[in-house]
Amino acid sequence: MSRLLPRLAILAVLFFAATSHPAHAAAPALQLRDDDVWVMAGDSITAQRLHTNYIEAFYRTRYPKLRLHFRNSGIGGNRANGVLARFDYDVAAWKPTIVSVELGMNDVGGSEEAYITGMKELIGRIRAIRAQPVLISSSPVDAGSAMGDWRSPRCEKLHLFTEALRKLAEEEKVVFIDQLHPIMELWTANRRKPGIPKPPATSPALPVAVAGATPAPPPPKPPVQPPSIPLGGDPVHPGEVGQYTMAAVILAGLKAEGEVSSATLQADGKVIEAKRCQITEATAKDGKLSFTRLDEASPWPIQPSAKTALTLHPEILDLSRYTLRVTGLADGPYRISINGQAAGTVSAKELAAGWNMTAALDGFFGERATALLALIGTLQSGLNTTWRAASQTKDREKIAAAQKAIVECEAEIQAAVQPMPLRFDIEK
Numbered sequence: 001m002s003r004l005l006p007r008l009a010i011l012a013v014l015f016f017a018a019t020s021h022p023a024h025a026a027a028p029a030l031q032l033r034d035d036d037v038w039v040m041a042g043d044s045i046t047a048q049r050l051h052t053n054y055i056e057a058f059y060r061t062r063y064p065k066l067r068l069h070f071r072n073s074g075i076g077g078n079r080a081n082g083v084l085a086r087f088d089y090d091v092a093a094w095k096p097t098i099v100s101v102e103l104g105m106n107d108v109g110g111s112e113e114a115y116i117t118g119m120k121e122l123i124g125r126i127r128a129i130r131a132q133p134v135l136i137s138s139s140p141v142d143a144g145s146a147m148g149d150w151r152s153p154r155c156e157k158l159h160l161f162t163e164a165l166r167k168l169a170e171e172e173k174v175v176f177i178d179q180l181h182p183i184m185e186l187w188t189a190n191r192r193k194p195g196i197p198k199p200p201a202t203s204p205a206l207p208v209a210v211a212g213a214t215p216a217p218p219p220p221k222p223p224v225q226p227p228s229i230p231l232g233g234d235p236v237h238p239g240e241v242g243q244y245t246m247a248a249v250i251l252a253g254l255k256a257e258g259e260v261s262s263a264t265l266q267a268d269g270k271v272i273e274a275k276r277c278q279i280t281e282a283t284a285k286d287g288k289l290s291f292t293r294l295d296e297a298s299p300w301p302i303q304p305s306a307k308t309a310l311t312l313h314p315e316i317l318d319l320s321r322y323t324l325r326v327t328g329l330a331d332g333p334y335r336i337s338i339n340g341q342a343a344g345t346v347s348a349k350e351l352a353a354g355w356n357m358t359a360a361l362d363g364f365f366g367e368r369a370t371a372l373l374a375l376i377g378t379l380q381s382g383l384n385t386t387w388r389a390a391s392q393t394k395d396r397e398k399i400a401a402a403q404k405a406i407v408e409c410e411a412e413i414q415a416a417v418q419p420m421p422l423r424f425d426i427e428k
Helices: 051-062 078-087 112-126 153-172 180-191 242-255 308-312 313-321 348-353 364-393 396-416
Strands: 037-042 069-074 100-101 130-136 175-177 260-268 269-275 277-285 286-295 322-329 334-340 341-349 420-426
Touching: 037 051, 051 069, 051 100, 051 242, 051 364, 069 364, 078 112, 078 180, 112 153, 130 153, 153 175, 153 180, 153 420, 175 242, 180 242, 180 322, 242 308, 242 313, 260 277, 260 286, 260 348, 269 277, 308 313, 322 348, 334 348
Parallel strands: 037 069, 037 100, 100 130, 130 175, 260 322
Antiparallel strands: 260 269, 277 286, 286 420, 334 341, 334 420
């Protein structure tokens, strides 16, 4: 794999309107280049291979022409000193060009000084192998904590560690992503959603009927609030839904490109505009609009089993703007199929405004997301783990065999992320 010259690493932070947290300047996107090797080092949350795999799927589908390589280097229970101890065989041995470090959940069991000292040493070790460091704060504990209202002592300490890490990143001028505070705000709002208001302790007095008077209207029913959305997993290790929100916050912090492609057609089949895609074979006959669309890239693969993440964090769709507009349709709902599979029912108004098809998880896109993430799971869970074990023992024969298997799997992934022509049918 080719090595790249070191790139300018500048501070990247999230801007969010937390009342007790200051805003910081945002940085341009992390620019991935052909043959980049991104090692994702961390603890058991990284070792879950969920949000890291979702980030990998995002970049692979957004830049299908690039040959990208991702390596999961997460070990349960790790602190900064744990990553340092295995750095040579499980980070440097991959010959990375980018190394992200996502730690803190276990480090808070020790001192802030030890954490920052270890993180500073990791920055030096990463730079010494001519790779770009990216620091990512820990995710929070899903216990309902908020700034100044700490329901989890660990979350309060994670806040202090994140601020210390921010300061270190500023001093060292490296990319920094504050994952903790936006995720804590999101998860806490979800956890604290109120239910139906309790009735008053005593019932109000009934109005006295007056002859000839108009009866008083009944009191309005209290609004029913939507229930909280389960994140899956446990408070420290969320499942798919929670980890899609983590991936989205990290990608937003990296200023990842949100535009995929867009197309606008008239109801009569005339193509008005096509950005980053080609529209061919457009016809309008017997109340059906049909066309073929070939995109330069693909939407972010979202597992159908994690679709509630889009309700919990609608900003996910800002990271994957994959738009279809159709103007001039008569009012009413329209059934849309892609490659012969039902993709959803959308109103004429929604189509005229622009339908983000990333959310169309039924049919083709849901199946594609499931298949692609299964391939990435094979790469990260089995093959990379086998490579790590061989690297630790310096068994050259086993390293060569593991590398061969990785190359073959990556070829499958590369083929799977290539855009393909999609046949759309829209009818009432």
